Amino acid sequence: ETGVTQTPRHLVMGMTNKKSLKCEQHLGHNAMYWYKQSAKKPLELMFVYSLEERVENNSVPSRFSPECPNSSHLFLHLHTLQPEDSALYLCASSQAAGQPQHFGDGTRLSIL
């Protein structure tokens, strides 16, 4: 139990679907992150939120839309995804940006 919970654990969707990934942290942290992990590639930072404000958007396509309604919850809204978006999406949190990050178990996303 890492204190960071991601749902769903697995998601299969078509390219025209709309879905959302959810992340919840129970650690009292103020910063949250979305990462993409693809086979044979380094972890890619997608978004960073600090105190519910987006502080980094790492050139991510607009078909990925993050939302941070409060410091405990982070969402990643997905629409019209491409097959190359199939990957493990990891959420992390830290006390503050730059502090050690704690990861959830990820959502394995498959685009048909």
Added chain:
Amino acid sequence: GEDVEQSLFLSVREGDSSVINCTYTDSSSTYLYWYKQEPGAGLQLLTYIFSNMDMKQDQRLTVLLNKKDKHLSLRIADTQTGDSAIYFCAEIGNYGGATNKLIFGTGTLLAVQP
């Protein structure tokens, strides 16, 4: 540019010591991390070292930092089959104005043979 490099694979026998190596780029990194990822799971923070330290020991884990060579290593003593996983080195970098960005290596797959 940002670059954290690790060897891809390491195989050891149970009971032996494992040493996983990492080189990084940003000399201004404040923290350097080791994460462990087991199959089907996310990344587990194993240990981290502050940049003004040379060594940190935590039970079976020893982290060595050589700032001059920008080299970080993780030694696992008495390696067990449960240590089989992918190990990621990461640094806190400040690249192109993006502060406090965690830069990961590609990971080292540790295989422990019984």
